[in-house]
Amino acid sequence: MKLITTLALAAGIALGGIGMASAQELVNEIGGVTIEGNSKVNMFKPEKDQSNIQRNFQKQPPLIPHSIKGYNITQNFNKCMDCHSRDRAEETGATKVAKSHYLDREDNKLKNISPRRYFCMQCHVPQFDAKPLVENTYKPATKKGE
Structure with a gap:
């Protein structure tokens, strides 16, 4: 049971990471965001x-x-x-x-x-x-x- 829970959690994190990357790409495309190091430019x-x-x-x-x-x-x-x-x-x-x-x-x-x-x-x-x-x-x- 622990193995299934761990695998499900890992899959959720992996899929969430993919979703976040796609969302960031969309935001960059729309707002022209550039992030250099830790500094953010207004979107x-x-x-x-x-x-x-x-x-x-x-x-x-x-x-x-x-x-x-x-x-x-x-x-x-x-x-x-x-x-x-x-x-x-x-x-x-x-x-x-x-x-x-x-x-x-x-x-x-x-x-x-x-x-x-x-x-x-x-x-x-x-x-x-x-x-x-x-x-x-x-x-x-x-x-x-x-």
Whole structure:
């Protein structure tokens, strides 16, 4: 029984390695990644700062229309809140964080952003200038009444 388990594990690792190599080749082909030693070159070029990016469906988290290079989010500091907090958004001209981000799990209002919404890039991502990995024929649904 141990021999069969060991052989199955070895086969899985071998096949997984083949899959990883193919995936890496695909990424290199698409993004032009080069890895020299331990240094990695950015795979995609971030878009330049732009106006708000149109959403494709209701409740879609907005895309980040600017570079976030060097933005740190730790348990004690969130760089995004320098501009997007309720207190600073009007002054900076940034989009204000949604009211839903100030609610706890029981929908109680909080003074500060909810811990479950604190790490912005769980949902919000910057726009990149990259070729699609697969063909996309997605069309957003029309709104009611249109």
